[in-house]
Amino acid sequence: MNLRLVESIARAVLYEGYLLYPYRSSSIKNRQRFNFGVVYPQSYSLAHNEPWSMLTECLATVDEQTQIEVRVRFLHLLARENGDGRPSWQEAVEREVITSRIGLDRGSQIPYEFPREVRNDNGVVRRQEKVNGLIEISAEQVAERLSRLTVRIMNLTPFDPAPLGGAEADNDEARNEARTETMLRSLVSTHTILSIRDGEFVSLLDPPDEWRVTAAACHNIGTYPVLVGEEGERDCLLSSPIILYDYPQIAPESAGDLFDGTEIDEILTLRILTLTEDEKREMRESDELARQILERSEALPAEQLLKMHGKLRSLRTTGGDRI
Secondary structure: OOHHHHHHHHHHHHHOOOOOOOOOOOOHHHHOOOOOOOEOOHHHHHHHOOOOEEEEEEEEEOOOOOEEEEEEEEEEEEEEEOOOOOOOEEEEEEEEEEOOOEEOOOOEEEEEEEOOEEEEEOOEEEEEOOEEEEEEEEEEEEEOOEEEEEEEEEEOOOOOOHHHOHHHOOOHHHHHHHHHHHHHOOEEEEEEEEEEEOOEEEOOOOOOHHHHHHHHOOOOEOOEEEEOOOOOOOOEEEEEOOOOOOOOOOOOOOOOOOOOOOOOHHHHHHHHHOOOHHHHHHHHHHOHHHHHHHHHHHOOOHHHHHHOOOOOOOOEOOOOOEO
């Protein structure tokens, strides 16, 4: 497994939509974010019909020696209250739960918990609420040497937004407060990386003909698994809330994360460079990751910027054959 390649794809998924151009807290789309891969607290979900679990099902060829390792990754949001008059903001901490290698002859339940924490850094208060839950892993034989693997991620964090007004509140301020408090207790950009030893994963997008019906029967909720790594490798899957093809890649011309996969790197970088000094100052002060994007864009050499300017990767005939 090319861990570096897998990590680059997983990080792009983790931060997709976290912060969008123009990367400022005053931007409406950053104050009212649309997050991918949210797993809400169970108590909230049952009252508001939102998902409190994420389910991955995939196929693998196995034998008695086969073992799997599961990594669940997500963003854990925190509220930042500034004492200098700047707007409040939601930052994020990367979280990861890694299992030991698991045999397929038994199911596993892995609890996770990240505690509440409040910090005061020179008048800037950062508050992070507790999240906790359970990861269930199981395997079922569905054909000779073929098993269906299941990973279910559950958010069991206790939370009742009713005192804040909840979704039924009759004013925007109460609804926004309820949403903020809910998101602080949610898993955001949740995704799963599965690796296998002494076995191979089966593509659900292009399975062998004899397993096509079995592959179609795999049930995935809030996520979808694809092969990841060097093309042809079958020892790693990325199960992502963003639909991808097998063997997704980050363009080698990309200079770094921009969090906005709907944009072309060159256009987005040029837009960043045309921001006014006041806009750049706000970008620096909004978020540490936004500051890094700005500094990287301003330091980008001209030859590297030119490399971003469009590239033809492959052609296909109308019959679907690659040229």
